[in-house]
Amino acid sequence: MFDVCRSGVGRVCVCVCVGSVGPSWVVLLSAVLCIIILMLPLSTGNDTSSASLTHYCIVTVHQKLIAAYILGLFQSLAAYQYKQTE
Numbered sequence: 001m002f003d004v005c006r007s008g009v010g011r012v013c014v015c016v017c018v019g020s021v022g023p024s025w026v027v028l029l030s031a032v033l034c035i036i037i038l039m040l041p042l043s044t045g046n047d048t049s050s051a052s053l054t055h056y057c058i059v060t061v062h063q064k065l066i067a068a069y070i071l072g073l074f075q076s077l078a079a080y081q082y083k084q085t086e
Contacts, residue, residue, distance in 0.1 A: 027074065030070065030074075031070075031071060031074050033067075034067040034068075034070050034071045034074075035067075035071070037059055037063060037064065037067040038064055038067050038068060040057050040058065040059045041058055041059075042058070042059065042060075042061065042064070043058045043059065043060050043061075
């Protein structure tokens with residue numbers, strides 16, 4: 001975790017405590033994957049185009065909703081941890 005110490009007016013110094021490793025690489029990888037999923041094109045249901053890279057990278061509305069939900073959970077967790085350090 002982070003140890004936040006206030007010194008002076010409007011000055012905040014953030015010091016990393018011993019033993020703190022930061023966010024997990026699994027969490028970061030999951031967040032990046034969710035962002036990529038949200039940026040992919042949406043499936044319209046009547047795609048009859050030829051096989052191309054974009055044809056294989058189409059996601060459904062449900063997949064985008066799940067990715068947005070997971071990103072929301074990560075954001076809530078980050079906000080909670082930030083509030084605990086104050």
